[in-house]
Amino acid sequence: MKNIFFLLILMLLFSCIKAFDPKIKSNAESKYVVSGRITDTEGWQEVEVSLSSPIESPGFIPVGGCKVKILDDNGHEFVLEEWEYGIYKVWIEQEYLVKGTAYQVRVNTPGGEELVSAFDTMPRGPQMDSVYYFIEEKPTSNPNVYSTGMQFYIDLNAVGDYSRFYKWEVVETWEYTAALPAEYYYDGSMHEIKPPDCTNYYCWYTGLYKNVFTVSTKNLSQNIYRQYPLQFIDGRTSRLSILYSILVRQLALSEGAYNYWEQLRINSNEQGGLYEKQPLSIKGNIVNESNPEKDVLGYFYATSESHKRYFYHDVEGVDFGFSNFCSPYELGMFGWREIEKWEYPVYFYYNTEGALRLLNRECVDCRKLGGITIKPDFWPN
Numbered sequence: 001m002k003n004i005f006f007l008l009i010l011m012l013l014f015s016c017i018k019a020f021d022p023k024i025k026s027n028a029e030s031k032y033v034v035s036g037r038i039t040d041t042e043g044w045q046e047v048e049v050s051l052s053s054p055i056e057s058p059g060f061i062p063v064g065g066c067k068v069k070i071l072d073d074n075g076h077e078f079v080l081e082e083w084e085y086g087i088y089k090v091w092i093e094q095e096y097l098v099k100g101t102a103y104q105v106r107v108n109t110p111g112g113e114e115l116v117s118a119f120d121t122m123p124r125g126p127q128m129d130s131v132y133y134f135i136e137e138k139p140t141s142n143p144n145v146y147s148t149g150m151q152f153y154i155d156l157n158a159v160g161d162y163s164r165f166y167k168w169e170v171v172e173t174w175e176y177t178a179a180l181p182a183e184y185y186y187d188g189s190m191h192e193i194k195p196p197d198c199t200n201y202y203c204w205y206t207g208l209y210k211n212v213f214t215v216s217t218k219n220l221s222q223n224i225y226r227q228y229p230l231q232f233i234d235g236r237t238s239r240l241s242i243l244y245s246i247l248v249r250q251l252a253l254s255e256g257a258y259n260y261w262e263q264l265r266i267n268s269n270e271q272g273g274l275y276e277k278q279p280l281s282i283k284g285n286i287v288n289e290s291n292p293e294k295d296v297l298g299y300f301y302a303t304s305e306s307h308k309r310y311f312y313h314d315v316e317g318v319d320f321g322f323s324n325f326c327s328p329y330e331l332g333m334f335g336w337r338e339i340e341k342w343e344y345p346v347y348f349y350y351n352t353e354g355a356l357r358l359l360n361r362e363c364v365d366c367r368k369l370g371g372i373t374i375k376p377d378f379w380p381n
Helices: 002-014 255-269
Strands: 032-039 043-051 067-072 077-084 087-092 102-108 114-117 131-139 146-157 165-177 182-186 190-197 202-208 213-216 224-234 243-252 286-288 300-312 346-350 356-358
Touching (some): 032 102, 032 114, 032 286, 043 067, 067 087, 146 165, 165 224, 213 255, 224 243, 255 300
Parallel strands (some): 032 300
Antiparallel strands (some): 032 043, 043 087, 067 077, 067 102, 077 087, 114 286, 131 146, 146 224, 165 202, 165 213, 165 243, 182 190, 243 300, 346 356
């Protein structure tokens, strides 16, 4: 019996285990994607028309040349113009943006297909309440390492005849710098810039925070929600290095729009393995009236919006440890002869020991990290 048991152990130890690699095929046929909203504030209203991208290479594939219009249930029609390829806008005056009015979008593609949304009724929403933060510890991808940072929260106070469904968007802007100003460079001969050139030293990055934030008070006794968690920011990026700003938008939704965004939140925010949670098939409110059998992705909705902007700097309690992606390196054994002309100009500096070190572009050009050198209009001097 002992020998049989020993043999079984050996078989288990030395048997070949082949990893299972599921082949997930993306749809061969692209689908139209129509997304946009109309708010209760006079101004530009925007609709995007694009094609779905393959799973293996996600991206925005705009569709230009469409005829796009927004209609309301009072018989008004607003024709959008193509501002950028696949992005359509129209200015709508305040008198036509009335709570309780229903709106829809109609898109005629260059191929002659008509994409139409359901009507969505603009709800009433309160003014946005407070946004605040606590210094908290959060786990990282390493279970033994925790990161200390700012956990943002928002309160909802919608007592009265207001919607029970909400979504928040966080648009981040932060200032950062390159590692060094441009002071020395080589383009066949060596040059020194006096004073050092700071043209590409200061940058500002602006982007929509990727997570979806939604809440419903439908099953609560009061239309109030306290301490809803928004984004978490720590010192592992350059966000808090100089000045960090957030524009928080509060969007009151219809129940249908909320259900759509809640499904997106579940599908994009919550983590899980391949077999813990299957991707959701998210149904929007757009149909292809020319070819009803063809699915159309996306959602068009009406919303009441309020927003506030906040600034943060010198935040206590945050541990900093981010990379500036600057990696100085030595000249090769053949010196400048190793540098090709297409690499000009090559920037360099002298370290504390006086040794010459070459600089990759990220060292002297902050734009290489995604930002721009134009200071936003709302940025403090």
